[in-house]
Every structure is written in C-alpha cells, then in structure tokens.
Amino acid sequence: MKDIEKLDKEYVLHTYARNYINFKKGLNATLFDDENRDYVDFTSGIGVTSVGHGNARVAKKIFEQASNLLHTSNLYVIEPQALLAKKIKELSGYDVRTFFANSGAEANEGAIKIARTYGEIKFEKKRYKIITLENSFHGRTITTVKATGQSSFHQSKFAPYPDGFSFNAIDDVYNAIDDETVAVMIELVQGEGGILPFPKDKIQELAKFLKDNNILLIIDEVQTGVYRTGEFLASNLYEIEPDIITLAKGLGGGVPIGAVITKHKDIWGAGDHGSTFGGNYLVTSTGLEVLDILEELKDSGKLDETIIYFTKKLDELYENNRDIFITHVGLGLMRGLRVKDGDTLALLIKTAFECGVMVLKSGNNTLRFLPALTISKFEIDEGFKRLQATLNKIK
Known part of the structure; x- marks a missing residue:
C-alpha cells in the first residue's frame, strides 16, 4: 500500500483528501482490500454502483460489448443509445428525448444550454437567467459551480464566472424571477446539501407557477434518479412533469454516463450540442442492462x-x-442522519471506516447513506452492527 500511496502522491493531481486503501474486488455492497479485509459499503461510489460491485450481468454485458464495439462517435447511429433513450422515455412516463453526456456536470451544462436556447427562441427579448436553490450542488465545471447554491464553491481562484445565475431559498424564488429569467433549476432532495427533501406541496406549487409563466423547470436528478428514491425518478414521486431532467451516477452502474432529458424535443438541430464520448456503445449498452436489472427489482x-x-x-x-x-x-x-456537530461527524466517518463500514458526509453535519439498490439484508444487518460498534467506540 505504501508504494501505491507514494505513486499517487507523486503523479496524481491532488484534488481529493484520499483515504489510502487499496480495494481489489467487490461483491454487491461489500468491498475487499488487498489484505482481504471486508468493508460494508453504504456509499456505492457516491451513488454510482446502483446494482452493486461485481454484478455478473453488468460484467457480462460489458465484456460482450467490448468484444465487438466500444466507440464509433456520434457521427453514426448507435443502436444501444437509441434503445436506452426509448427505455428512459418509457420508465419516466414523460414524452421526451434524451441527449447523452459523460457526467452529471455535463448533463447539467446541457440542461442550461437547452434553457438558454428556449430563452432565445420563445421570447421577444432573450431570457437567460437561471435561479437555483440555497445549498444546492450542480457540478464542478465553471458554469455548474456558479449554478451551485453554496458560496463556498465560488472561489476567487476560478473567477470570473458566467453571469445569469442566482440562488435563493425555495420560498424566495417567486420574488427573484424577473423578465430575464428563463428557468429554475432544483434538486428534489439535496444530495450535497444535507439530504434535504423538499415538501411535495411546495414543489407542486412552484411547478404550476413556472408553467403558468412559461418559465422552465429543470430537475437535477443526478443523485435522486434511477430508482434511488424508490421510483425511477424523484419527479415521479413528487407527481410533477419537468421541462428538463438530468441523470448520471446510478444510470451506468459504474461506467461514466450522463443524460439530459427534455420534453422540448425539437429545440436543437445538428451542431447545436455534442459529445465525442457521450452515449457510446459501452456506456449505453451497460445502462440498458442496469435499467433492466433495476426495473425487475422494482417490479418484483x-x-x-x-x-x-x-x-x-x-x-x-x-x-x-x-x-x-x-x-x-x-x-x-438516499438517507441521512443529522449529527450534533461537525467534529463528531468527522470522527464518526473515520472510525466507521476503521470498523469496516463506509459512510459519507453531506453538508456540515449529516451522515449520508447511499447503498447499492441491490444491497442484501445480511449486508444491511452487518453494516448497522458495525456502525453501532463505531458509536460505542467514540462515545
């Protein structure tokens, strides 16, 4: 492990406060390190490995696809891409088309571009402003950082930022709208902001107001989507119909994929947007298998x-x-436990790892749980047993 740590520190750009552990294999919601110690994983790679580690069906699909074609570019039709877009439409229940990207941040960039295109063609005077919510998180690109409703992310070292973004408390959104506002972009459960689900009635009220005023509603479902909240989309759970939805994380089960879903199906033409890798054979064939597994899990x-x-x-x-x-x-x-203070939370996460269970932080004081959707009862029992041992140790 020391050799790997040395290599990492010497050659990798340091943007993460790493935990130096060398995982060698995974089995559903359990990971094993190079000394064969096991860890119950309540993080699923921050909500990514939705069907667990080492999933045999996903591995088989990846092998089959890699043995034939990985990539040809979007200059040619890609059969699994078209099939995945169809599957997303069917599962969502919305009349939509999908653009495929490589990450949640890219998906949110695409959503912003769709909104601004709408602002150009829908109104006599262009609208371009987008309102987000306090404590939101929408990505790490320059634009999605600015869209993120946390001032701590707006570091001067990355400035200047694109204009046209502001963030507000949900009740203040109405007063923040002006004649240049084109969209409101929200997470229904704030993943990085403390696992905060918004009240259903407030979201439905906001959705109706925006629709009545021709303002787009963008729902960032990068973390809440793909059955994470129990339905295919949290939007389904809230019984709303957004103009634009973004997905990533759990859609690929571990391969990098993002998706922008919109009911404005003809808003773009050839050349308006693109991605070299987005929606290639590997990621969309894998995404199809992941959705098949999760649909079966839900229906059963x-x-x-x-x-x-x-x-x-x-x-x-x-x-x-x-x-x-x-x-x-x-x-x-997609669960959280509010901890009494930040120092206790940090100690809890560190000690939990030492006790063989992996958990996450959200916001300043929330212990976050994002287990694989396929997690077994045995893994749940063992994980919580280890968490209680952790708590006994730190008290």
Whole structure:
C-alpha cells in the first residue's frame, strides 16, 4: 500500500483528501482490500454502483460489448443509445428525448444550454437567467459551480464566472424571477446539501407557477434518479412533469454516463450540442442492462422491501443513539442522519471506516447513506452492527 500511496502522491493531481486503501474486488455492497479485509459499503461510489460491485450481468454485458464495439462517435447511429433513450422515455412516463453526456456536470451544462436556447427562441427579448436553490450542488465545471447554491464553491481562484445565475431559498424564488429569467433549476432532495427533501406541496406549487409563466423547470436528478428514491425518478414521486431532467451516477452502474432529458424535443438541430464520448456503445449498452436489472427489482417488490428494511435499521440506530443524532432525513435509499456537530461527524466517518463500514458526509453535519439498490439484508444487518460498534467506540 505504501508504494501505491507514494505513486499517487507523486503523479496524481491532488484534488481529493484520499483515504489510502487499496480495494481489489467487490461483491454487491461489500468491498475487499488487498489484505482481504471486508468493508460494508453504504456509499456505492457516491451513488454510482446502483446494482452493486461485481454484478455478473453488468460484467457480462460489458465484456460482450467490448468484444465487438466500444466507440464509433456520434457521427453514426448507435443502436444501444437509441434503445436506452426509448427505455428512459418509457420508465419516466414523460414524452421526451434524451441527449447523452459523460457526467452529471455535463448533463447539467446541457440542461442550461437547452434553457438558454428556449430563452432565445420563445421570447421577444432573450431570457437567460437561471435561479437555483440555497445549498444546492450542480457540478464542478465553471458554469455548474456558479449554478451551485453554496458560496463556498465560488472561489476567487476560478473567477470570473458566467453571469445569469442566482440562488435563493425555495420560498424566495417567486420574488427573484424577473423578465430575464428563463428557468429554475432544483434538486428534489439535496444530495450535497444535507439530504434535504423538499415538501411535495411546495414543489407542486412552484411547478404550476413556472408553467403558468412559461418559465422552465429543470430537475437535477443526478443523485435522486434511477430508482434511488424508490421510483425511477424523484419527479415521479413528487407527481410533477419537468421541462428538463438530468441523470448520471446510478444510470451506468459504474461506467461514466450522463443524460439530459427534455420534453422540448425539437429545440436543437445538428451542431447545436455534442459529445465525442457521450452515449457510446459501452456506456449505453451497460445502462440498458442496469435499467433492466433495476426495473425487475422494482417490479418484483424487492426494492421496496429493501427500502423498508434499511429505513427500519436506520431508525433503530437513530433511536439508540439520540445523544449523537438529531434527526433522520431522506427518501428511499438516499438517507441521512443529522449529527450534533461537525467534529463528531468527522470522527464518526473515520472510525466507521476503521470498523469496516463506509459512510459519507453531506453538508456540515449529516451522515449520508447511499447503498447499492441491490444491497442484501445480511449486508444491511452487518453494516448497522458495525456502525453501532463505531458509536460505542467514540462515545
């Protein structure tokens, strides 16, 4: 491990505070290091490995596709891309078309470009401003950083930023709209902002107001999408119909993919947007397999059973440790426990890893859980057993 740590420190640009552990293999929601120690993974690679590590069906699909074609470019039709776009339309229940990118940030960039195109062609005077929410997170590119509703991300070293972005509390969005506003962009559950689900009635009220005023509603489902909250989209759960939705993370089960879904199906023509790698054979054939697995999991009732069981165990942990935790938040398998202070949270995450369970931070004081949607009851039981041992150790 020391040799790998040395290589990393010498040759890799340091943008992460790394935990120097060398994982060698994974099995569903369990990871194994180079000394064969096992770790229950409640993070799924920050919501990415939706069907678990080492999934045999995904591995087979990747092998089959890689043995034939990986990439030809978007200058030619790509069969699994067209099939994945069709599948997304069917599962979403919306009349939409999809553009494929490589990440959530790229998907959000695409959404912003669609909104600004709409602002150009829909109104006599161009509209371009986009309102986001406080504590939101939309990506790491210059534009999506500016769209992110956290001032700490707007570092001067990256300035100047593109104009046309502002962030507000959800109740203040109405007053922030002016005659240059083209869209409002929100997460229904703020992933990086503390696992904060917004009230359904407030979201429905906002959606209706925007529709009545010809302002686009963009829903960033990079983290909430692909069954993470229990339905294919959190938008389905909230019973709204956005103009634009973005996906990434769990859609590829581990391969890099992003998607921009819009009901404005003819807003772009050839050359208006593009991506060299976006939607190639590898990622879209894998995405199809991932969605097939998750659709089967949902239709069989197993996903709902897992959500209920995981929630039960999380509630037990919360109730047994009210001296550490303030409240339990989240939806589906996107969950959080508010911790009494940031120092305790940092110690908890560090000690949990030492005890063989992986968890995440969200916001300033939230312990975040994003397990694989295929996680077993045994893995849930073992993970919470190790978390309780962690809490006993730090008290």
